[in-house]
Amino acid sequence: MHPRLSVVLVVHGEQAYIDECASSLLCDRSAPIELIAVDDASPDDAPELLDALAERDPRVRVEHLSERAGAGAARDLGLSLARGDHVWFAEPTDRWTAGAVTTVLERLAATQPDVLVVEHVRADRLGAERPGPQRGALRRAAEGDPGPLEQHAALARGAPRIWDKVLRRELLTEAGARFGSGRFCELAVTVPALLGASTIAALAWPAYVRRRPPNANRPVGRPLDAFDNWDAGFDRAPEAGRGIMVAAMLHHGLELIERAPAGDRRELFGRLSASYRRHTAAPADDRTARLVHAGRYSPFAAREAARRARRPLGRRLGRVRAQWRRSALDRHYRRELRRPIDPDLAVFAAYWYRGYSCNPRAIYEKARELVPGMRGVWVVKRDAVDSLPPGVDHVVAGTREYYEAIARARYLVNNVNFPNHLAKREGSVHVMTHHGTPLKRMGLDQRSAPVSGGRIDFAALARRCERWDFSVTANRFSTLAWERAFPFRYETLETGYPRNDVLAAASDDEVARARAELGIGPGQTAVLYAPTHREWQAAYEPPLDLAAVAEALGPGHVVLARLHYFYESDPRLRELHRSGRVRDVSSHPSVEQLCLAADVLVTDYSSIMFDYAVLDRPIVIHAPDWEIYRTLRGVYFDLPSEAPGVVTRNDGELVATLRSGDDDPVARAAFRTRFCSLEDGHAAERVVRRVWFGEPVPARDAAPAVLG
Numbered sequence: 001m002h003p004r005l006s007v008v009l010v011v012h013g014e015q016a017y018i019d020e021c022a023s024s025l026l027c028d029r030s031a032p033i034e035l036i037a038v039d040d041a042s043p044d045d046a047p048e049l050l051d052a053l054a055e056r057d058p059r060v061r062v063e064h065l066s067e068r069a070g071a072g073a074a075r076d077l078g079l080s081l082a083r084g085d086h087v088w089f090a091e092p093t094d095r096w097t098a099g100a101v102t103t104v105l106e107r108l109a110a111t112q113p114d115v116l117v118v119e120h121v122r123a124d125r126l127g128a129e130r131p132g133p134q135r136g137a138l139r140r141a142a143e144g145d146p147g148p149l150e151q152h153a154a155l156a157r158g159a160p161r162i163w164d165k166v167l168r169r170e171l172l173t174e175a176g177a178r179f180g181s182g183r184f185c186e187l188a189v190t191v192p193a194l195l196g197a198s199t200i201a202a203l204a205w206p207a208y209v210r211r212r213p214p215n216a217n218r219p220v221g222r223p224l225d226a227f228d229n230w231d232a233g234f235d236r237a238p239e240a241g242r243g244i245m246v247a248a249m250l251h252h253g254l255e256l257i258e259r260a261p262a263g264d265r266r267e268l269f270g271r272l273s274a275s276y277r278r279h280t281a282a283p284a285d286d287r288t289a290r291l292v293h294a295g296r297y298s299p300f301a302a303r304e305a306a307r308r309a310r311r312p313l314g315r316r317l318g319r320v321r322a323q324w325r326r327s328a329l330d331r332h333y334r335r336e337l338r339r340p341i342d343p344d345l346a347v348f349a350a351y352w353y354r355g356y357s358c359n360p361r362a363i364y365e366k367a368r369e370l371v372p373g374m375r376g377v378w379v380v381k382r383d384a385v386d387s388l389p390p391g392v393d394h395v396v397a398g399t400r401e402y403y404e405a406i407a408r409a410r411y412l413v414n415n416v417n418f419p420n421h422l423a424k425r426e427g428s429v430h431v432m433t434h435h436g437t438p439l440k441r442m443g444l445d446q447r448s449a450p451v452s453g454g455r456i457d458f459a460a461l462a463r464r465c466e467r468w469d470f471s472v473t474a475n476r477f478s479t480l481a482w483e484r485a486f487p488f489r490y491e492t493l494e495t496g497y498p499r500n501d502v503l504a505a506a507s508d509d510e511v512a513r514a515r516a517e518l519g520i521g522p523g524q525t526a527v528l529y530a531p532t533h534r535e536w537q538a539a540y541e542p543p544l545d546l547a548a549v550a551e552a553l554g555p556g557h558v559v560l561a562r563l564h565y566f567y568e569s570d571p572r573l574r575e576l577h578r579s580g581r582v583r584d585v586s587s588h589p590s591v592e593q594l595c596l597a598a599d600v601l602v603t604d605y606s607s608i609m610f611d612y613a614v615l616d617r618p619i620v621i622h623a624p625d626w627e628i629y630r631t632l633r634g635v636y637f638d639l640p641s642e643a644p645g646v647v648t649r650n651d652g653e654l655v656a657t658l659r660s661g662d663d664d665p666v667a668r669a670a671f672r673t674r675f676c677s678l679e680d681g682h683a684a685e686r687v688v689r690r691v692w693f694g695e696p697v698p699a700r701d702a703a704p705a706v707l708g
Contacts, residue, residue, distance in 0.1 A: 003034040003059070004105060006087045006169070008078030010071050011050065012040040014092040016483035017213070018049050024095040026057055031101050035060045036078045041068040044492075045476055070220055072179030072188070079172060086116070087169045089162045089186070093211055100207035104166060107203045111146045114197035116166040117155055120208040125487060126458045127447055129209065134158055142204035149241040152200050156248040159194060159233075160226070162186035164208060167193050175236055180229035182221025191233025195241050213487030214466075223256045223268060227275045234279055246279045250289060258304075269297045332400055333421070336407035341427050346376045346411035349418070351435070353397045355384040357589065358415045359433035359472060359684075362498035366684035371692050377405050387589055411691065417464040424467040431691055432465075432490070433472040433498065434482065436607025437675055440532075441634035443485030449634050451536045462488070472498070472687055474610065475675050481636055493697055495686040496678030502592045503614040505681035514597040518583070520558055527553070527658060528598035530562045530591075531622075532606035536632050543604060543624055544651050550581045552655040560585045560594060600658065605629055609644060613672050614679045618663040619645040622654050644671035 007025060011018065025035060037054075039047045039062060047064055054060040063077060075089055086108055108116060119138050121129045132138075137154035149156060158164060171177075172189065175196055180188035194200065230249050234242070253272035257265050273295040276283070283293035291300040346367065348360045356378055364376050378394040379402060380387075388394055395401040406412065406422050415435040424430065443461070446452045468490040473479040474497040483492060496504075520526045531543055550559045563586040585594055591608065595601070601612040602620045609619055621643045629635070640647050645664045648654040656662075678700055689695040 001032055003032050003084040004086065004108070005031075005033045005101075005166070006078075006082035006084030007033060007035050008075055008082065008087060008089045009035060009037045009092050010040050010074040010078065010089075011037060011046045011092045012042045012068065012071075013044060013046070015042070015044040015046040015049060016480050016487070017093045018046060018053070020484075021090070021092050021095050022053055022060070024097075025090075025101060026059065027098075028101060029057075031105065033059060033101060033105075034082075034084060036081050037062045038074040038078050039064045040070070040074045041065050045479070070181060070185070072181050072185035075179045075185075075189075079169070079177075082169055085169060086166045087172070088166045090208075091163050091210070093213055094163060095209050095211075097207055097209060103205060104203060104207055107201065108166065111199065111201040113146050113199045113201035114168045114171045115193055115200045116203060117141070117158065117200065118164050118166060118203045118208055119206045120164045120210050121206045123209050123211040125213065125462055126444060131206075132164070132210070138202050139204040141200070141202035146199040146201040148198060149194050149200060149244055152202070153241075153244045155200065155202070156194060156244045157251055159187060159190045159245065159248050160184055160252055162190055163210065165190060165193070171196060177236060180225070180232050182225030182228070183223060184226040184229050185221075187226065187229035188232040188236070191230065191245060192237040195237040195245055214489035223260060223264075224271055226252065226256060227271045230275055231278070242279065246276070247284065249279070250276055250284070250292065253292075254288070265301065266297050269300060270295065329398070329400065329403060330421070333403040333407055336404050337423060337425065339408055341410050341425060342375075342408045343410050344373050344375050345405065345409045346374055346413065347379060347405050347409040348376055349379040349414045350416075352416055353379050353381045353384070355380055355387050355589065356389065356392060357499075357591075358435050359498045360413045360415055362501055362684040363413055363431070363433065363687050366498070366688045367692065370685070370688050374692075377409075379405070417461075418467070420460060420464065422467070429469050429691060430467045431470045431472065431687070432468045433687075434478070437474050437478050437497075437610035438481045438485075439605050439607065439609075439635055439637070439639060440629075441485070441636065442481065444487065445481075445485040446634065449632070451632050455535075470687075470691060474500070474683075475678055477636075477675060493687055493690055494678065494700070495690075495697055496680065496683035497611065498684035498687055499592060500611050500614050500679045501681045501684050503595060503611065504679045506596055506615075511596050514593045517593070518560070518585070518597050520597055523556065525557045525600065525658075526560060526598045527557055527600050527602055528560045528562065528594055528612075529602045530606050530608045531604050534625075534629065534633075544622060544654065546582050549651055549655055549658075553658055557658065558583060560598060562586050562588065562591065562594060602654065602658070605633075605635075605639065610675045613644050613668065614676050616668065616672065618661075619643075619668065619671075620654065620657055621645065621647045622649075623647055624649050642671070644668045 009021070022035065025033070037050045037060060039050055050062045054062045061081065063081065065074065079087060104116070104118060117138060119135060120132045122132060123129050134154065134157060141152045141155060144151065171193060175192050177189045177192055179185045234245070237245070250272070253268070257268045257272070260268055269292070273292050276292050283289040288300065288303070291303070348364045350356070350358045350360045367374055368376060376393065378388065378392055379397055380394055382396050385394065385396065395405050406418070409428065411429050411431065412418065413431040413433065415433045417432070441449060443465070444458060446456060447458060465486050465488045468488060470493050471482055471486070471490050472493045472495060473482060476494065479492050479494050515526065529546070546559065546561060553559070560583045588594055595612050595615060598617070600618040600620065601609065602622055603609050604622050609621070612619060621639060623640060626640060645668055646657050646662050648657055686697050690697050
């Protein structure tokens, strides 16, 4: 089938968005389209993901570049490979709306245009959508007949955008169109295309969603590149209609100056002035245009400063009033923020200051070993102070010492976000370690969740996540999940989980010691039961009858029950503990030691399954309410069909499985390959060497993971 439309996608560093982008384009398998994906030497898992995409859909062609060529050269390659009558240069972070491809193909067939300009919407970092900047002009153009640029002059201002235009391929090849280099490289193509088009049509229907997540690949080059690309576009364009496009260039240049730092504005102005004079003999009848044409920066800058000064003062006055309302501790914190950062101070925390545990603990202990002079301080709540090991320096949350530590620390390491009151200082380094491989949807992926989606302030969440400099992941699956759920600017450290080092490196003596400390007899089978939190339940409701299970298993088994940390120990569980029927280990300081001691793990949807799998011991998934959990919380994959072991749905099935010792080693091996391939006992060291010493994380071989 000859494709009527070729879509060119250049990929470099957008691995978390590839599946969603491609799925939105290729959902109609009968659509006569092709997708040409150019891997511009992407440093992440994008090459493997693109190859997997091509294996699933014959309409996909992938080209891998051994060295990065840049968006312009990679698009030129894609254009040379295209076979469609029209070509659409899209961005891998974006997506198409439902029915978009069919609607675009119908509009192309009806109008046969040289250029079809498509209405788009812009999605912010939280997913909220708003109309594109030229919605009105586009709809007016759609009401008229297709024609040249003179007939649709307002569309010229969209020249810096390539992704909202579907271009006739022969128009580009006949014009010898080639993309420029650096920022705004598309201008070298869109300018001659718009000026050379005999028929420009419009689609006044939002077919494309434009988003620019901060953690996606950033444009290469400087804003100054825009004028080189404007010039290159004009050099390939006909004279007709040029005045319209020159006005669009002036508008674009003024926008760039407005957004630029003050120190860069004079240079941008000078470059805009040179291009404006080159392409027009007489300036527009406008004071600003005349100043640009004459190259008079000082009066231009004074005019712009006066305009900015007339803006409303409401927000500034609001900030002043807020300062007066700050508490004494807050004022103390602000004073500490003005003091120099302590280059040796590192602050560690875990689980909302609950104690000394998880990935931050492993990183802290490895940093004490490897980083000379580091002063590590833990933040804990007052009731957790006694649980700290000897020699661990600490501050109590909310005290003056606490505010001094978080204000002046060079390094801040946490497995959850620090509170809203923490200010990210320039020169500080924030390490988000997370605290589990995600089965359930997290971060911004919860926006559509029936329960959690209505409780979370996603704007506040975004502000907290914007402080991250590093995000630690246990596996490639987690990398994709976190980069999509937390689309902010940070570096992913795909190292394995530091807290699992103790599991990967444990000796037989360490296992025996862990069992002895818990009083587990040599002939007993230790069952660790660790259920997850269900946010739709007001209080803890046991998913199984622990007493009946323990009774049925008999004295040859010992059940260790650990509730989720969101709950204090349940009174019913404490009573079972006192009677000796079940061991309540909810307050045990180290879940890793519990894992070492256990012969088998029973869990439902907790991330502990991914950690325990490091030990290569049996795991039973007890999932009596899977359908409810999947619907109310949302998940990344279907656990019952991809479980690491036997799946039970009621207490009787669970008891029978544990008594018989049933296991599924094939499923466990596949699960370990997918989620545990990086766990070699050195994850904490890899994090410390990257964060403190700047050493790159070594490349690791592992199978790519695809989100559900």
